[in-house]
Amino acid sequence: MSDRPTRWTRATVYPDMWADPNDDPRNSAGPGPDGELATLRDYLEDYRLTLRMKCEGLDAEQLARRSVPPSTMSLLGLVRHLAEVERDWRNWIVEGDPLPKLYGERDADFDGAVAEQAVVDAAYDDLEREQAATDALLARYPDLGERVGKDAVSIRELLVHRIEEYARHCGHADLLRECVDGRVGQ
Numbered sequence: 001m002s003d004r005p006t007r008w009t010r011a012t013v014y015p016d017m018w019a020d021p022n023d024d025p026r027n028s029a030g031p032g033p034d035g036e037l038a039t040l041r042d043y044l045e046d047y048r049l050t051l052r053m054k055c056e057g058l059d060a061e062q063l064a065r066r067s068v069p070p071s072t073m074s075l076l077g078l079v080r081h082l083a084e085v086e087r088d089w090r091n092w093i094v095e096g097d098p099l100p101k102l103y104g105e106r107d108a109d110f111d112g113a114v115a116e117q118a119v120v121d122a123a124y125d126d127l128e129r130e131q132a133a134t135d136a137l138l139a140r141y142p143d144l145g146e147r148v149g150k151d152a153v154s155i156r157e158l159l160v161h162r163i164e165e166y167a168r169h170c171g172h173a174d175l176l177r178e179c180v181d182g183r184v185g186q
Helices: 036-055 060-064 075-093 117-139 155-181
Strands: none
Touching: 036 075, 036 155, 060 075, 060 117, 075 117, 075 155, 117 155
């Protein structure tokens, strides 16, 4: 007998998908957004939603499970990590003293991802708050070429880096979720 969960999906149209196209909240009717800024924001929102979809329906123990050893990553750790990096991106933009780390020193975002509902709830609250704060700050800069912060980073670079970070971690979430309960899909 194996500890490996059986692979499954809720999708019936395309068996390699997370959800059927009509049930996927990332699918929208009509053409995609116009313009570079709107396109970047749309991709970012889709990856944020993908991460939440990969976590939905799991309890605190499943979210905190480090299901791909020897990695210390868990789905809950990813939620906490992305809250931490949203804050870090704001530190790139603002002048003055950086905001303190949410969870402490290196890897505390993953190490502190324990199977307690209060930790799960706090992680989602942190992520939502940090995303909103970073979004609000970046909304002040509609010119993607504008350079900000002490390192004169462009707004375009910050947005693309945010998309890349979420996309990479959604790939991790694919593997983590499949090893937790066998659910597969994009």
